[in-house]
Amino acid sequence: MSGTFVGMPAFPEAARAAVADARLRGNLRHATHTIRAKRARAVAEVSDWAELREAGKRIKDHTLRHLDRYLVQLEEKVTAAGGTVHWAADAEDANRIVVELVRATGESEVVKVKSMATQEIGLNEALEAAGIRAYETDLAELIVQLGDDRPSHILVPAIHRNRGEIRDVFRERMSDWGRPAPEGLTDSPAELAEAARLHLREKFLRAKVGVSGANFMVAETGTLVVVESEGNGRMCLTLPETLISVVGIEKTVPTWRDLEVFLQTLPRSSTAERMNPYTSTWTGTTDGDGPTAFHLVLLDNGRTDTLADEVGRQALRCIRCSACLNVCPVYERAGGHAYGSVYPGPIGAILSPQLRGTASEIDASLPYASSLCGACYEVCPVAIDIPEVLVHLRERVVEGGPMVREGNKVVLKPAKGHAAERAAMRAARWAFSRPGALRTGQRLASRTRRLHPRTLPGPGKAWTATRALPAVPPEPFRDWWRRTGGGKEGGK
Amino acid sequence: MSGRERILGRVRRALADAPDVPAPVERTYLRAHGDLDAEGTVDLLAEHLADYRALVHRCTPDELPSVVGRLLAARSSRSVLVPPGLDPRWLAEADARRVEDLARDTPYELDRVDSVVTACAVAIAETGTIVLDGGPDQGRRRITLVPDHHVCVVRVPGQVVSSVPQALERLDPARPLTWISGPSATSDIELDRVEGVHGPRTLEVILVG
Ligand code: SF4
Numbered sequence: 159m160s161g162t163f164v165g166m167p168a169f170p171e172a173a174r175a176a177v178a179d180a181r182l183r184g185n186l187r188h189a190t191h192t193i194r195a196k197r198a199r200a201v202a203e204v205s206d207w208a209e210l211r212e213a214g215k216r217i218k219d220h221t222l223r224h225l226d227r228y229l230v231q232l233e234e235k236v237t238a239a240g241g242t243v244h245w246a247a248d249a250e251d252a253n254r255i256v257v258e259l260v261r262a263t264g265e266s267e268v269v270k271v272k273s274m275a276t277q278e279i280g281l282n283e284a285l286e287a288a289g290i291r292a293y294e295t296d297l298a299e300l301i302v303q304l305g306d307d308r309p310s311h312i313l314v315p316a317i318h319r320n321r322g323e324i325r326d327v328f329r330e331r332m333s334d335w336g337r338p339a340p341e342g343l344t345d346s347p348a349e350l351a352e353a354a355r356l357h358l359r360e361k362f363l364r365a366k367v368g369v370s371g372a373n374f375m376v377a378e379t380g381t382l383v384v385v386e387s388e389g390n391g392r393m394c395l396t397l398p399e400t401l402i403s404v405v406g407i408e409k410t411v412p413t414w415r416d417l418e419v420f421l422q423t424l425p426r427s428s429t430a431e432r433m434n435p436y437t438s439t440w441t442g443t444t445d446g447d448g449p450t451a452f453h454l455v456l457l458d459n460g461r462t463d464t465l466a467d468e469v470g471r472q473a474l475r476c477i478r479c480s481a482c483l484n485v486c487p488v489y490e491r492a493g494g495h496a497y498g499s500v501y502p503g504p505i506g507a508i509l510s511p512q513l514r515g516t517a518s519e520i521d522a523s524l525p526y527a528s529s530l531c532g533a534c535y536e537v538c539p540v541a542i543d544i545p546e547v548l549v550h551l552r553e554r555v556v557e558g559g560p561m562v563r564e565g566n567k568v569v570l571k572p573a574k575g576h577a578a579e580r581a582a583m584r585a586a587r588w589a590f591s592r593p594g595a596l597r598t599g600q601r602l603a604s605r606t607r608r609l610h611p612r613t614l615p616g617p618g619k620a621w622t623a624t625r626a627l628p629a630v631p632p633e634p635f636r637d638w639w640r641r642t643g644g645g646k647e648g649g650k
Numbered sequence: 651m652s653g654r655e656r657i658l659g660r661v662r663r664a665l666a667d668a669p670d671v672p673a674p675v676e677r678t679y680l681r682a683h684g685d686l687d688a689e690g691t692v693d694l695l696a697e698h699l700a701d702y703r704a705l706v707h708r709c710t711p712d713e714l715p716s717v718v719g720r721l722l723a724a725r726s727s728r729s730v731l732v733p734p735g736l737d738p739r740w741l742a743e744a745d746a747r748r749v750e751d752l753a754r755d756t757p758y759e760l761d762r763v764d765s766v767v768t769a770c771a772v773a774i775a776e777t778g779t780i781v782l783d784g785g786p787d788q789g790r791r792r793i794t795l796v797p798d799h800h801v802c803v804v805r806v807p808g809q810v811v812s813s814v815p816q817a818l819e820r821l822d823p824a825r826p827l828t829w830i831s832g833p834s835a836t837s838d839i840e841l842d843r844v845e846g847v848h849g850p851r852t853l854e855v856i857l858v859g
Contacts, residue, residue: 226665233654389847396792435834437829448790565659
């Protein structure tokens with residue numbers, strides 16, 4: 159139903175269309191700037207942010223280093239608590255497993271909690287092909303689903319839509335999916351939310367099967383964790399008789415106690431709240447409370463290939479807070495759709511080409527969808543050095559080299575004069591032909607210059623090992639030039 | 651080959667040359683931020699609950715039944731869900747019809763109930779969070795989800811901790827937990843906050859001590 163990303167044009171082309179869309183740009187700009195400012199306040203409240211960030215990074219690195227051990231432990235604990243664990247090597251496996259599980263219940267519809275993993279594998283489409291209707295229940299996902307659209311942001315997937323568009327989508331499409339929109343629906347957010355409440359409640363109350371992802375899985379206890387705001391997650395996790403959770407293997411953390419780090423850093427980084435309104439945790443099944451059957455589908459789908467890459471594996475630390483999207487000058491201009499993947503923004507630019515390989519034009523162009531300003535690294539609560547990985551992936555695209563695909567070592571040929579190079583050139587041209595985008599990148603670099611690393615990432619490392627990186631000036635040259643009329647007004 | 655063996659094999663091959671990253675992780679972060687006394691911690695809880703638009707009330711144990719009665723009456727609640735182990739005295743002055751959460755009830759039955767009154771397992775001051783663990787005075791997860799009005803009683807200062815790390819220490823991962831920070835909310839429409847999309851629209855927290 160909602161469109162897939164297959165056959166997307168490469169980033170520069172997709173971005174060109176987005177940049178030309180003034181309304182889209184306006185919506186995005188407003189949204190990212192609002193969240194950005196709020197996040198900075200929420201983070202400033204916590205005096206040990208740097209320590210929490212370091213701990214988060216280390217917990218994830220340690221888990222990834224011993225992932226086999228922790229996955230086996232997780233499986234043992236989930237099983238002991240009454241759940242069933244399934245292993246899916248790729249999207250096809252995962253979809254087949256879920257379809258079979260739903261069929262076994264005899265049901266032909268499921269309610270879904272917002273989940274990037276299920277979007278990544280195209281689960282809704284697979285269910286539909288099997289005659290099973292999947293209802294998205296997150297408000298933004300509902301907007302996207304009804305509008306036959308694609309999500310454009312990790313956290314607020316319908317950020318590219320304004321209230322008028324949402325009202326139109328509700329009026330025109332709700333009746334195709336269930337309870338129609340109320341007569342005379344206006345575009346006030348409260349009324350729109352109420353319309354969604356009524357439309358979805360009828361589905362929650364009758365649902366027998368729920369499908370979710372998870373933010374964390376605790377190996378020590380077999381506990382799954384979902385954080386959310388609306389309560390649709392709680393509905394899907396507790397009202398149905400069967401719960402199926404599809405979760406990437408990298409979401410594992412070793413101990414219950416480790417949650418104390420992420421339950422502090424995730425909400426503040428993502429919605430800029432001290433805590434999100436609802437967090438649910440469950441361990442297998444509980445007598446008399448919630449689903450009587452629980453299935454956990456552990457998803458690889460390119461994650462082990464990413465794990466095999468020394469530099470790139472840090473992308474698996476990501477806790478999907480979306481902070482990096484909101485500070486990215488390229489994302490702000492191009493919008494989420496241009497990245498051609500469920501993972502947009504800076505994290506998408508490094509994750510998608512690793513999960514999917516760089517064979518397609520869009521994937522080969524993604525490592526260039528960045529100005530390398532470093533803002534994404536600064537806000538990342540698990541300290542993923544996104545610029546370092548971007549540079550590493552660019553090298554790989556251009557020079558080729560060994561990598562792992564579907565568990566097998568392969569040697570990638572340099573993309574001589576092919577898709578990647580063309581994509582790179584176009585990306586550069588795209589950025590340089592848009593002074594606005596470039597200017598914002600530089601301004602941001604100026605404002606955050608105190609936070610800049612003193613060494614260059616990637617191949618620049620050797621050079622900066624013995625030299626200090628020049629400081630970024632307090633004001634970009636262009637701004638200075640304009641402010642002082644080319645230096646005539648004697649501004650300093 | 652099963653999916654399990656294939657994935658574990660890939661993980662092991664991917665990590666064959668990776669350097670070790672030892673555990674346990676150094677935990678240099680704080681156990682709690684600031685050093686408030688018990689009373690200050692309860693004040694902070696009240697402030698942060700209110701920040702996220704929970705309605706906060708404070709009273710003594712003797713006053714509790716009248717406060718509960720008043721809150722239900724103020725919303726003209728005709729029926730109220732009561733967990734099996736809730737102290738019956740808490741509802742002594744409430745007029746609303748008591749409803750039990752029976753195993754055979756479908757969610758539709760719960761949807762017809764106006765309010766729910768529960769206790770909690772622990773409350774976190776720094777984040778303005780109450781945590782329910784499905785104990786007998788809290789009931790199963792669905793009862794605090796479907797009705798539109800949730801009244802939650804927190805015993806202070808005993809049930810209040812400062813921080814997330816302190817809360818996790820007290821909680822049992824084997825039980826299903828629900829952490830609640832303010833009422834259900836969304837910011838999906840142009841980032842305007844709207845309360846009560848799916849969960850209770852109104853969360854009232856009574857701090858009793
Ligand atoms: S890369 Fe970091 S900042 Fe971006 S979504 Fe992931 S955790 Fe958040």
